[in-house]
Amino acid sequence: MIRFLIKGLYYDKSRSRLPIIVVAIGVMLAVFLNAYITGFMGETVELNARFANGHVKVMTKAYAENESQLPNDLALTEVTALKKELSERFPELDWAARIQFGGLVDVPDENGETLSQGPTTGMGIDLLSSESMEIERLNIRESIVRGRMVQQPGEALLAEEFSRKLGVNPGDEFTLISTTMHGSMSLYNFKLAGTLSFGNEAMDRGSIIVDIEDARTALDMDDAAGILLGIFDTGFYDDERALEIAYTFNAGMDDEDEYAPVMKSLTQQSGMGQLVEVTEKWSVYIIAIFIVAMALVLWNAGLLGGLRRYGEFGVRLAMGEEKDHLYRTLIYESVFIGLTGSIIGTALGLFAASLLQGDGIDITGMMEGSAMLYPSAIRTRITPTDYYIGFIPGLLSTIVGTMLAGLGIYKRKTSQLFKELEA
Amino acid sequence: MDNNAIIQIRELTKSFPMGKSKFTALSNINLSLEKGEFTGLIGPSGSGKTTLLNIVGSLDTPTSGEAWVLNQSIGSLSAKEAARLRKEKLGFIFQSYNLLAVHTVFENVEFPLLLLKIDAAERKKMVMDALEWVGLTDKVKSKPPQLSGGECQRVAIARAMVKRPSLVLADEPTANLDAANSHHILQTMVKLNEELKTTFLFATHDDKVIGYLRRKIYLLDGKVANDEWVKDYHTVK
Structure with a gap:
């Protein structure tokens, strides 16, 4: 039939x-x-996980509530110890401290007068230590348009479009004008190692990337970091496990302390859920x-x-x-x-x-x-x-x-x- | 009940609702057909012959009275039992052939055997036998649109006969055919009736068919007006 x-x-x-x-x-x-x-x-x-949110993210409670303002005065302190603890408790995640900051990039002329100036949002990440996976994670090496990778302290990378607008080229010096963790004005000179294009509008608009130790020095954030990102070693987000880790971590924290660290999974962060x-x-x-x-x-x-x-x-x-x-x-x-x-x-x-x-x-x-x-x-x-x-x-x-x-x-x-x- | 009778009808009445009243298509019919008959229900349109054919073919049920076909009471059959009776014991030949246009001649004739779940080798033999009876073995792979009207009706006869039914019901089988083809078809059916002892019951008002009948049951206004056997019936017309 x-x-x-x-x-x-x-x-x-x-x-x-x-x-x-x-x-x-x-x-x-x-x-x-x-x-x-x-x-x-x-x-x-x-x-978003790699650049901003991680698969889980640790911040102080107060920082989490005002995150959009990049409030480094509310940053995590004693980060080395915290990172060690996290690595021991949750070994399936790679932990990376980052400092996000805002400020102005000031490019001087040959007389030291301001040639050009522009607002920037920056990131201090671990670019120089051998065990860091941040360069690969953010695909920085492949994103370099001109110049080279940061190789020593005091060097920085700028977004290609931003650098062209400012008229600053690899090898030139510029000043980052920002605010320290304690609210004072900060001026820090960087040498432009290279320019970047990540291929997405939000990152390429006006960003500066520096080594986290330079950021700490510039912003007076000794052993501090705005955020600590945890990325699964597998490279893929596992929501169930991320929520479980966040729950376990937060369970041991003091709810009343605004400076106590709090962990959020990717889905618990703005819009990502x-x-x-x-x-x-x-x-x-x-x-x-x-x-x-x-x-x-x-x-x-x-x-x-x-x-x-x-x-x-x-x-x-x-x-x-x-x-x-x-x-x-x-x-x-x-x-x-x-x-x-x-x-x-x-x-x-x-x-x-x-x-x-x-x-x-x-x-x-x-x-x-x-x-x-x-x-x-x-x-x-x-x-x-x-x-x-x-x-x-x-x-x-x-x-x-x-x-x-x-x-x-x-x-x-x-x-x-x-x-x-x-x- | 007469055990030799293939069809036995007692005081059968069939009426249909028509608005608030009802229309009586068959009234108090009494008939008996024995195995091997070549019989026709003859009458003008509206005389009740197709209604009677429907009931004998287990496609409809009587309003009152009894109709026994192959020892089964049509009025008490469920839809599934009626379908099984048609599938196993009855063959149908329609005025418009009603072949499956997209299938080949072979597949059209094979279809009733598929319903009976007969195995492929046996099916093939039975189909070829049936096509041989109607003289269409050379058209096995043809499709109905490629055949003449007469050939289509011969395929329909083969389809009705392939499972060797006890009773074949034919509704105006020559209505769409010219005289030559009509005679050819009727001769084929007469031959099958004689060789296979299959009972044929026609509904017709076509003189060409009437000329071949051995028994003529005239219906008028839903009643049997006359029931006569042909004397000195010759098989070769």
Whole structure:
């Protein structure tokens, strides 16, 4: 019987072609969108984790409440001891102290007078110690446009666009004007080692990167740091474990002390929770949307097919085929259509996704003024899920569509068959 | 009940609701058909012949009275039992052939055997036998749109006969055919009736069919007006 049904689908293109096309298109979009979401949103989450939020982040309670103001007067102190403790208690994370600061970059002329000046947000990170993974984590070496990597204290990196606006070049000196941890004015001279382009608007707008010890010296933050980031050694964010670690850490802290350290997982930080949640749930949304949309189309296609095959169903019922059996054979046909459409759609979706997996589409222009860290390009990421995810809407929609459309079979009156089949 | 009877109908009445009143299509019918008959229900449109064919074919049930077909009371069959009776014991031939247009001749004839879950080798033999009876072994791979009307009806006969049913019900089988094809079809059915002892029951008002019948049951306004056997019936027309 199955062979008979498949032959029918093969011979009668109008029975199979439209549903297969509908399923293939839907599945292709579902696979592509899933790869896109995994790629773009996943990259966004990881980018934010690496640059700003970590997989977990430790700050003082007061710093956490005013984080957007980069309040270094509320920074963590005795960071070396805290970092050691964290490394011992949570060895699956790599811990990195960072100081975020704001200020002005002042570029002098040959007479020492201000040639140009611009506001900056900076980061002091561990650039010089051998065990630091920060250079690789932030992809600094590959992001250098002109000049070279920081190699000794007193050197700094500036965003390429920012340096051009200021007219400062590698080898030139400039002054960072900022505020110390204790509220005094700070002036610190740096030599520009090189310029950077991270490829995202928020980082490239006006940033300065210096070694954390220079930042400590400049901002009078001895053994202090604004934040301590923890990144899983695997490189991938594990929300469940991150929340567990944060809960364990915070459980031992004094709730009343504003300067006591507090740990937040990535999802507990501004906007990231929603982003991670959307990323995780997106597959479910995609599947649900495509099931409903395709089922509606296929339901209609099934109704039209049912009208066209009215005579066939009639004669089959007259010959003694039971209504249940006839209904089941329609579902078998839909499974075949769903499978075929899903295979074609998955292949097309993977192909389309593979085209955007490398360089992707440059969206730097769209991200101008964005405060959030977004990748500079829309890139897909093909994961094992993409090989099967399309089969869920592909099969379910055809089966549901056919089940709805086929209900008419049960309304058919056998007593009218002779009359109907005379037509 | 007469044990030799393949169809036995007692005081059968069939009526349909029409608004607040009802329309009686068959009234107090009494009939009995034995195995091997070549019989027709003859009458003008609205005389009740298709309604009676529906009931005998287990496609409909009587309002009152009894209809026994192959020892099964049609009125008491469930939908599944009625379908099983049609699937196993009855063959149908329609005025408009009603072949499955996208399938080949072979597959059309094979379909009733698929419902009976007969294995592939046996199916193939039975299909080829049936096509040989109707002289269409050379059209095995053709599809209905490639056949003439007469050939289509011969495929329909093969489809009805392939499972060797006890009873074949044919509703105006020659209505869409010219005279030559009609005679060819009818001769085929007569031959099958004689060789396989299959009972044929027609619903018709076509003189060409009537000329081949061995027994003619005239219906008028839902009642049996006349029931006559043809004397000196010759098999070769």
